[in-house]
Amino acid sequence: MSLARNTLVQATLTLGSRILGFARDMALAARFGQGPLMDVFATALMLPNLFRRLFAEGAFAQAFVPVYGGVREREGEEAATATASEALAFMAAVVVGFCIALQIAMPWIMPWLLSAYRDDDGIMRVAVIAxxxxxxxxxxxxxxxxxxxxxxxxxxxxxxAGVPVLLNICTLVPLLAPLVWPEIDPTLTLLAVTVAVTVSGAAQAGLLWWGVRKLGIRLRLHLPRLTPAVKRALALAVPGALAGGAMQINSVVSQVLTGSDEGARSVLYNADRLYQLPLGLVGVAIGLALVPRLTRAFVSGDHEGGRRTLDDGLTLAMAFTLPAAMALLVIPFFIIDATVTRGAFTSEDAARTADALRQFAWGVPAFVLAKVLTPPFFAREDTRRPMIYAMSSVALNVTVGAGLFFILSARGQDGVLGLAAATSLAAWANVILLAGTLMRERAWRPSPAFVSRMARVIAASLGMGAVLFVAGLNYERLSALLLAKEAAVVAVCGVGALVYAVLVVLFRAASPAELKAALRREPGAAAPTGLD
Incomplete structure (x- = not known):
C-alpha cells in the first residue's frame, strides 16, 4: 500500500475507536463529574494508559519493526519468528513480575499518587483496589x-488499528449499567470499569495472536531466556518505546504533580482525551506506516527515497493536525461544554478543562511531529539518541511544570495551566532536537516544495480558525438557533472542515489529483488479505 493508504486504514479504524472512547468519557463525566471518584478513575488508569500509548499505540511497535524486519530480510522468516518468540517470552515475564510487584506495593504507593485524599480512608481504599x-x-x-x-x-x-476499540466497548458496558439499574453504587460502577480494562487487554492480545497465526507465523511462549537476539531487540525496542512515548511520559508526570489538588487530575484526564485525538488518528497512524517503508529504504540504500517518504509523512501529518490544533485552540469551551457538560459535569468544569486544553493545543503539532520524526532513527536502528532527547524533554517538563504549578497555585490561580503549558513546551523541545539532528546529518532536509506546501496549509488553517473564532463568539445564539448545543458544535465543526478543505484547494496546498495519486496502491504491492 502507499503511505497515504496505510495511514488512512490506521486513521479510519482508530477514529471508530476514538468515537466510542469519547462516548465512554461522556458517560464517565456525567457519572462522576470532576470529583473524587473521577480522580480515582484517572489514577487507576494512569499506568495502564501509559503502557497502552507506549505499546499498543505504536512507540514500542515502531522500534520493534526494524529489529524484526531486519532479521527477516537477512536471515529469513524462521529466524525472525524465533527472535519474536524469544522477545515475547522475556518481556511478558518481566512485565508480569512488574505488575505483581506494583499490585502488592500499591497501598503504600497510592498516598503519594493521590495525596489530596490521603486522609480519606474510603477514597484511598477504592483507589488502591481499582x-x-x-x-x-x-x-x-x-x-x-x-x-x-x-x-x-x-x-x-x-x-x-482496530483492536483498541475493544477497550472502549468493554469499559462502556458497565458505565451504561445505571440506565437499567439506577440505584447501583457509583463505587461499584467504578470498580467494574477497571475490571473491564483488564478484560479488554486480554481480548486485544488474543485477537492479535489470532491475526499473527492467520499470517502463517507460529510464535511460541516458553520459559524466558536472555538470548543474544533478545538482548539486541530489547536494546533497541525499550529505548525506542521511551523515545516514542515522551509525550505520554510527560502526561503521567503532570498527573503525578496534580495529586495534591482535588479535581486537577480529572481536568487533565478530560483535556488529555481531546488533545490526544489528533495524535492517535494522525501521528500514530503515519508513524506506524512510515517505519516499514523507511526500513526498506535504508536497508536497500535508497536514501533519497527515504527523504521523500519523510517529506510525504510530514506533509500528510500537518495537513490533518494543524486544523485540529486550531479548533482546540480557538473554541475549546464550545467543544467541551457542548459535548461533555451533563449530569455531574458542570459548565464550570468545562471552563476549567477548556483553559487547560488551550495550553495543550499549541503543542499538538509538536506531539504529532515527534511521532513522524522518530521513525527515521528507528529505521536505522538508532533508538539511543531519540531516547536521550525524549528524556531531556521529560526533565524540562518536570522542571518547568512543577515550577509553574506551584507558583500559580500559590497565587490562587489554576496550577494545571502551568503543567499543560510545560507539556507543550517540552514537546517542541523534543521536535527541535529530532529535526535538528536529521538535518545536520543530511538524513532529511526540508525541500522548497515541502516548505511552500506547509506555508499554504498554515494559511488554510488560519482561515478556518477565523471562522471558528466568530462561531465561538456566538455559541449561545447558534445553540438556540439549532435547538441544541450538540447540534451547534457538529454544525460548526462541519463548516470549519468544509472551509479548510476549500482553502486547501484554493491555496493549492493539495489538488484532488494529488490526493487521488497518494491513495493509489503502489506498483507491486501485495493485494489485501482478509486481515485488511
Whole structure:
C-alpha cells in the first residue's frame, strides 16, 4: 500500500475507536463529574494508559519493526519468528513480575499518587483496589505490542488499528449499567470499569495472536531466556518505546504533580482525551506506516527515497493536525461544554478543562511531529539518541511544570495551566532536537516544495480558525438557533472542515489529483488479505 493508504486504514479504524472512547468519557463525566471518584478513575488508569500509548499505540511497535524486519530480510522468516518468540517470552515475564510487584506495593504507593485524599480512608481504599484491578492490562499490552509489530512488518495494519476499540466497548458496558439499574453504587460502577480494562487487554492480545497465526507465523511462549537476539531487540525496542512515548511520559508526570489538588487530575484526564485525538488518528497512524517503508529504504540504500517518504509523512501529518490544533485552540469551551457538560459535569468544569486544553493545543503539532520524526532513527536502528532527547524533554517538563504549578497555585490561580503549558513546551523541545539532528546529518532536509506546501496549509488553517473564532463568539445564539448545543458544535465543526478543505484547494496546498495519486496502491504491492 502507499503511505497515504496505510495511514488512512490506521486513521479510519482508530477514529471508530476514538468515537466510542469519547462516548465512554461522556458517560464517565456525567457519572462522576470532576470529583473524587473521577480522580480515582484517572489514577487507576494512569499506568495502564501509559503502557497502552507506549505499546499498543505504536512507540514500542515502531522500534520493534526494524529489529524484526531486519532479521527477516537477512536471515529469513524462521529466524525472525524465533527472535519474536524469544522477545515475547522475556518481556511478558518481566512485565508480569512488574505488575505483581506494583499490585502488592500499591497501598503504600497510592498516598503519594493521590495525596489530596490521603486522609480519606474510603477514597484511598477504592483507589488502591481499582488500580490493582486495572494493572494486568500492562502485561496484555506488552504481548499485544509485539504482535502488532509482527503484523505491521507483514503490511497488515487494519487489525492493529482496530483492536483498541475493544477497550472502549468493554469499559462502556458497565458505565451504561445505571440506565437499567439506577440505584447501583457509583463505587461499584467504578470498580467494574477497571475490571473491564483488564478484560479488554486480554481480548486485544488474543485477537492479535489470532491475526499473527492467520499470517502463517507460529510464535511460541516458553520459559524466558536472555538470548543474544533478545538482548539486541530489547536494546533497541525499550529505548525506542521511551523515545516514542515522551509525550505520554510527560502526561503521567503532570498527573503525578496534580495529586495534591482535588479535581486537577480529572481536568487533565478530560483535556488529555481531546488533545490526544489528533495524535492517535494522525501521528500514530503515519508513524506506524512510515517505519516499514523507511526500513526498506535504508536497508536497500535508497536514501533519497527515504527523504521523500519523510517529506510525504510530514506533509500528510500537518495537513490533518494543524486544523485540529486550531479548533482546540480557538473554541475549546464550545467543544467541551457542548459535548461533555451533563449530569455531574458542570459548565464550570468545562471552563476549567477548556483553559487547560488551550495550553495543550499549541503543542499538538509538536506531539504529532515527534511521532513522524522518530521513525527515521528507528529505521536505522538508532533508538539511543531519540531516547536521550525524549528524556531531556521529560526533565524540562518536570522542571518547568512543577515550577509553574506551584507558583500559580500559590497565587490562587489554576496550577494545571502551568503543567499543560510545560507539556507543550517540552514537546517542541523534543521536535527541535529530532529535526535538528536529521538535518545536520543530511538524513532529511526540508525541500522548497515541502516548505511552500506547509506555508499554504498554515494559511488554510488560519482561515478556518477565523471562522471558528466568530462561531465561538456566538455559541449561545447558534445553540438556540439549532435547538441544541450538540447540534451547534457538529454544525460548526462541519463548516470549519468544509472551509479548510476549500482553502486547501484554493491555496493549492493539495489538488484532488494529488490526493487521488497518494491513495493509489503502489506498483507491486501485495493485494489485501482478509486481515485488511
Amino acid at each position: 488500580t490493582q484491578l486495572a494493572m494486568p492490562y500492562l502485561a496484555f499490552m506488552t504481548i499485544a505490542s509485539l504482535l502488532s509489530g509482527v503484523l505491521n512488518t507483514g503490511g497488515k495494519f487494519a487489525l492493529t
